[in-house]
Amino acid sequence: MAKAKAQKVGKNSLFSFANASVADKTFYVVIGIFLTIFLILVAYPCLFVIAASFSSGGAVQSGQVYIWPVGFNLNGYNQCFNNPNIWTGFRNSLGYTVVGTLWNISLTMMCAYPMARSDLPGRNIFMFLFSFTMFFGGGMIPAYILNRSLHLINTVWVMILPLSMSVYNMIVARTFIASNIPKDMLEAASIDGCSDLKFFTSIVIPLSKAVIAVLVLFYGVGHWNQYFHAMIYLNDRNLFPLQLFLKEILLSANIDPSTVSDPELAAQLATLVEVIKYSVIVVALIPVLLVYPFVQKYFVKGVMIGAIKG
Amino acid sequence: MSANNPTAIQLNKPKSVWARICERWQLYALLAIPFIYVVIFMYGPMCGLIIAFKDYKYKLGIFGSPWVGFDQFLEFFNSYRFWDIVKNTLVLSVYSLVAGFPITIFFALCINAFPSAKYAKVVQTVTYVPHFISTVIMVGLLQQLLNNRIGIWGIAWSAISGQPMGSAPAILTSGPAFKHMYVWSGIWQSTGYSAVIYIAALAGVDPSLHEAAIIDGANRAQRCWHVDIPTILPTAVIMLIMQIGHLMSVGYEKTYLLQNTQNLTYSEIISTYVYKVGLTGVSDYSYSTAIGLFNSIINFILLMTVNFISNKVTGSGLF
Numbered sequence: 116m117a118k119a120k121a122q123k124v125g126k127n128s129l130f131s132f133a134n135a136s137v138a139d140k141t142f143y144v145v146i147g148i149f150l151t152i153f154l155i156l157v158a159y160p161c162l163f164v165i166a167a168s169f170s171s172g173g174a175v176q177s178g179q180v181y182i183w184p185v186g187f188n189l190n191g192y193n194q195c196f197n198n199p200n201i202w203t204g205f206r207n208s209l210g211y212t213v214v215g216t217l218w219n220i221s222l223t224m225m226c227a228y229p230m231a232r233s234d235l236p237g238r239n240i241f242m243f244l245f246s247f248t249m250f251f252g253g254g255m256i257p258a259y260i261l262n263r264s265l266h267l268i269n270t271v272w273v274m275i276l277p278l279s280m281s282v283y284n285m286i287v288a289r290t291f292i293a294s295n296i297p298k299d300m301l302e303a304a305s306i307d308g309c310s311d312l313k314f315f316t317s318i319v320i321p322l323s324k325a326v327i328a329v330l331v332l333f334y335g336v337g338h339w340n341q342y343f344h345a346m347i348y349l350n351d352r353n354l355f356p357l358q359l360f361l362k363e364i365l366l367s368a369n370i371d372p373s374t375v376s377d378p379e380l381a382a383q384l385a386t387l388v389e390v391i392k393y394s395v396i397v398v399a400l401i402p403v404l405l406v407y408p409f410v411q412k413y414f415v416k417g418v419m420i421g422a423i424k425g
Numbered sequence: 426m427s428a429n430n431p432t433a434i435q436l437n438k439p440k441s442v443w444a445r446i447c448e449r450w451q452l453y454a455l456l457a458i459p460f461i462y463v464v465i466f467m468y469g470p471m472c473g474l475i476i477a478f479k480d481y482k483y484k485l486g487i488f489g490s491p492w493v494g495f496d497q498f499l500e501f502f503n504s505y506r507f508w509d510i511v512k513n514t515l516v517l518s519v520y521s522l523v524a525g526f527p528i529t530i531f532f533a534l535c536i537n538a539f540p541s542a543k544y545a546k547v548v549q550t551v552t553y554v555p556h557f558i559s560t561v562i563m564v565g566l567l568q569q570l571l572n573n574r575i576g577i578w579g580i581a582w583s584a585i586s587g588q589p590m591g592s593a594p595a596i597l598t599s600g601p602a603f604k605h606m607y608v609w610s611g612i613w614q615s616t617g618y619s620a621v622i623y624i625a626a627l628a629g630v631d632p633s634l635h636e637a638a639i640i641d642g643a644n645r646a647q648r649c650w651h652v653d654i655p656t657i658l659p660t661a662v663i664m665l666i667m668q669i670g671h672l673m674s675v676g677y678e679k680t681y682l683l684q685n686t687q688n689l690t691y692s693e694i695i696s697t698y699v700y701k702v703g704l705t706g707v708s709d710y711s712y713s714t715a716i717g718l719f720n721s722i723i724n725f726i727l728l729m730t731v732n733f734i735s736n737k738v739t740g741s742g743l744f
Contacts, residue, residue, distance in 0.1 A: 135540075135645070136644060138644040138645075138646065139644050139645045139646075142538075142644065142645045142646045142649075143538075143539065143540050143645070146535040146538055146539055147539060147544075149531075149535050150535050150536065150539060150544070150545065150548045151548075153532060153535075153548060153552060153616070154547070154548045154551055154552070156613065157551055157552050157554070157555060157613065157617070158551055159577075160566065160570055160577065161554070163570070163577055164566065164569070164570075167569075175575060176575060177575075177590070178574070178575050178579065178580045178583070178590055181580070222458060222459045222462065223459075225455045225456065225458060225459055226455075226456060226459035226460070228452070228455060229452040229453070229455050229456045230456075232449075232452060234445075234449070235449055235452055236442055236445050236446050236449065237446075241456065241460070244460075244463065244468075245463060248463060248467040248468070250724075250725055250728055251471070251721055251725050252467065252470065252471065252721065253467070253469070253470020253471040253472075253473050253474050254470065254474070254699070254714060254717035254718065254720075254721060255696075255699055255700060255703060255704070255713075255717060256473075256476075256699070256703040256704070256710050256713045256714040256717060257469075257470035257471070257472075257473025257474055257476065257714060258466075258470040258473075259703070259704060260470075260473055260476075260487065260710065261465075261466070261469045261470050261473060276462075276466070277466050279459075279462045279466065280459055280462055280463070282463070285459070310451055311449065311451040311452050311455075312451040312454070312455070315451075315455065336557055339559070340557075340558075340559030340560065340561075342559065342560060342561050342678065343560075343677070343678045343681070347700075347704060358559055358560075358561045361559075361561045361562065361565065362561045362682070365561065365562070365564070365565030365568070366561075366564065366565060366568065366682060389569070389575060392565065392569060393569065395565075396562055396565055396566060396569070399559070399562055400558065400562065403557045403558070404554075407554065407557065411550065411553070415621055415625070419621075419622070419625050
């Protein structure tokens with residue numbers, strides 16, 4: 116509290132623009148310009164994509180769109196939402212993300228709590244075995260052979276089981292538990308007859324809400340954005356996550372003409388191709404942008420917890 | 426007092442390891458599933474690495490296939506693509522590090538030094554967003570924006586040069602431009618996120634240092650140089666070590682999607698080559714595993730060396 120106040124006072128007295136010297140004013144203006152350049156470099160491409168997604172095919176094809184939609188219409192979005200693949204992908208990705216994240220969080224917390232207990236015999240051996248996997252691994256092909264021999268390929272399980280836990284995230288959680296749940300609490304609880312399991316479920320988990328929020332963000336975004344793993348292990352189009360369908364739509368040169376029988380519509384679609392791509396980008400970003408404001412504050416915290424122990 | 430307390434008596438008695446293990450059985454029960462997961466899915470593939478020294482045949486299985494020693498490795502070292510692939514991998518990672526590392530620190534210093542905390546917050550919040558964009562979307566975005574006709578690149582080129590649309594040099598299909606596209610899009614995506622850790626370190630600077638510097642007549646730019654930068658130096662060293670330790674692991678997900686036949690000479694890296702040799706076309710599991718193992722070993726040695734040097738020089742390392 117006192118420190119925060121001191122910082123606030125310090126900030127006011129140190130960083131007030133009005134009383135600044137000429138040298139300081141120049142400095143502030145220069146870094147202000149740099150920051151604005153950073154802001155524009157990040158924001159402009161995003162605004163351009165949004166504008167292009169609402170524009171007419173002709174306007175995009177002739178390069179008339181700068182920052183505002185030209186020939187406003189929703190054709191791109193219509194095409195995008197009429198595409199059954201987008202819906203299948205959304206459904207699958209949502210499933211993988213929700214189930215996968217729940218499973219990830221359970222395993223991570225189940226692993227992090229014992230690892231945070233200094234009185235656990237053999238803790239260092241376990242910790243070494245876990246940490247070692249962060250620096251060395253079997254690689255793509257041995258993992259593929261393993262998953263094939265476990266008959267996981269082309270099943271939903273391949274999107275969940277091999278990605279059960281990230282050791283890095285486990286260490287983030289362990290660091291949080293070790294530094295935020297006082298030892299006295301465990302002693303007090305065990306004197307009252309609380310078992311380790313009971314302590315875990317009724318004290319550790321409720322007190323770890325902040326780190327669980329961070330883990331939900333890390334794992335959730337990871338599952339939602341996953342494509343390479345899916346590309347290797349899935350052939351069945353009914354199981355494809357959204358990212359794989361997006362890859363087809365965005366990275367193929369043209370829309371497959373065989374899917375459109377009407378030649379007039381096909382010609383119309385040809386000019387729409389680019390607009391559809393822009394719309395797809397916007398649609399795919401919506402879920403992330405919807406969740407982003409809620410988790411934003413946690414994620415700074417998460418980066419910091421993780422940074423403590425590299 | 427303590428004689429009446431049963432736990433106190435228990436604590437005084439030295440216990441055997443076995444007794445302590447039994448007492449903590451619930452913790453081991455919690456640990457069981459994660460541990461089994463790690464053993465199967467992380468250590469399992471490590472055992473599978475022996476196929477790098479064999480000629481793996483599906484019918485014979487991992488253990489039945491014949492040994493070939495280091496033949497797979499030698500085949501890779503002698504292959505005509507070896508130097509290209511290793512060079513590309515190193516170029517991409519060193520370039521990313523050299524360009525991205527100072528920019529991140531510069532960005533964090535700007536955010537920290539800017540007098541309006543509100544505006545700095547806005548810039549920070551906006552620059553985080555690209556971190557959450559998936560690789561597929563990112564590459565799709567690049568293909569749209571860098572299109573030399575209708576992308577921002579093409580439009581800007583014809584607006585500035587006054588030449589007709591489509592006259593801009595093609596970036597997407599140009600080999601020599603690949604590294605710039607890869608590195609700068611990476612910087613675009615990650616600067617805001619990577620800067621968080623420095624911004625937090627800068628927020629923790631002791632205000633009295635700044636006050637003392639002001640009394641000594643230092644202006645803000647001088648304080649930035651003499652107070653802020655020394656403060657984040659330890660953090661920067663650790664981050665640098667980590668990045669050098671991962672020098673050989675270039676993000677294959679993005680590289681793979683950005684590849685096309687025109688830029689392949691410049692864009693093929695070890696990990697994408699492993700994927701192509703092992704899992705597409707006529708898959709050669711052993712050869713591909715050997716290449717992957719070669720990459721992992723180099724990475725591991727790099728990390729250990731850098732960590733060792735850092736422990737000696739700065740007194741702090743990862744472990």
